[in-house]
Amino acid sequence: MIPLSHYLVLSGILFALSMIGIFLNRKNIVILLMAIELLLLSANMNFVAFSHYLGNMSGQVFVFFILTVAAAEASIGLAILIIVFRNRQSINVQDLGSLRG
Amino acid sequence: MNFLQFSFYLFSVILIVAASLVVTVRNPVKAVLYLVLVFFSAACIWLTLEAEFLAIVLVLVYVGAVMVLFLFVVMMLDIDVARLREGFTQYLPAGLVIAGVMVAELAVVMLSGRFGLDALPRPVARGVDYSNTRELGLVLYTDYVYAFEMAALILLVAIIAAISLTFRRRGGTKVQVIAEQLRVTKADRLRIVKMSSEITDGEKSQ
Numbered sequence A: 001m002i003p004l005s006h007y008l009v010l011s012g013i014l015f016a017l018s019m020i021g022i023f024l025n026r027k028n029i030v031i032l033l034m035a036i037e038l039l040l041l042s043a044n045m046n047f048v049a050f051s052h053y054l055g056n057m058s059g060q061v062f063v064f065f066i067l068t069v070a071a072a073e074a075s076i077g078l079a080i081l082i083i084v085f086r087n088r089q090s091i092n093v094q095d096l097g098s099l100r101g
Numbered sequence B: 001m002n003f004l005q006f007s008f009y010l011f012s013v014i015l016i017v018a019a020s021l022v023v024t025v026r027n028p029v030k031a032v033l034y035l036v037l038v039f040f041s042a043a044c045i046w047l048t049l050e051a052e053f054l055a056i057v058l059v060l061v062y063v064g065a066v067m068v069l070f071l072f073v074v075m076m077l078d079i080d081v082a083r084l085r086e087g088f089t090q091y092l093p094a095g096l097v098i099a100g101v102m103v104a105e106l107a108v109v110m111l112s113g114r115f116g117l118d119a120l121p122r123p124v125a126r127g128v129d130y131s132n133t134r135e136l137g138l139v140l141y142t143d144y145v146y147a148f149e150m151a152a153l154i155l156l157v158a159i160i161a162a163i164s165l166t167f168r169r170r171g172g173t174k175v176q177v178i179a180e181q182l183r184v185t186k187a188d189r190l191r192i193v194k195m196s197s198e199i200t201d202g203e204k205s206q
Helices: A004-024 A029-054 A058-088 A093-099 B003-024 B028-048 B052-076 B092-110 B132-140 B145-166 B178-183 B201-205
Strands: none
Touching (some): A004 A029, A004 B092, A029 B028, A058 B132, B028 B052, B052 B132
8 A cells, every 4th residue: 555655755756846946947937936836736735645644634624725825826926927027028037126125 | 556556656757747847848838738737646646545525626726727827827928938048057956956855855754664554554445425525514614614714815805916906997998987977967968059040941942
């Protein structure tokens, strides 16, 4: 049978891949948002795996809430992306330095 | 190797390959399509964990709504991909090293046997009369009902934020002003002109 550790390692690999994605695509906000979605998916997979192996439904309830918050985050992020593109005709992170942060 | 193990490892390989393509592929539209594949494989893996409701929600809500939203936005924006790829290979070695160290650290902890089959044996598969949706609903609407209402509120805030951010009034559009329409009087619309009567050529000939 499949041990719990294999699910955990799988979600760890997914987490690492999305970290690479954030490193590589520093300039493309769309890919950054996708990498954040992957990060949340890896966290969700941990929750579901522990919920199954420990026999506790609370983990799946948390996944439900994380999905809700992730959907809200994606929609607001894409809305911000659209107005940034409308005002600057670019989604390059380097063009967004006007706040001098 | 039984069917469950075969399907888990097959879906895991597909998920990892698709996830690495999401972050490395050149075209953002293709990246979104690979992301759809990632979420689909994740839903299949959740099915092996008997989380049927969440697997279906992941496909319907995530693949059906959020990913299609991503696809809309990516196709709507006219992105200059070449400029966005600047410095792509510059950070590749550092990223690979950090990610490799992270996976190695996690694997050392997780494969140490504390999460193995001896410590946490896999639960016996449930029968056909077990409903994951019912069990989730029983917890969600009792213990977590307050959090559930907060989640609804978060979605409402997201709707209002997304609309108010992207909504803009264009100049020159024709709109009805109901208040002015109701406030109108006879004097605004009708003008009575006093004049003497005239006979036109057509009336003369009759």
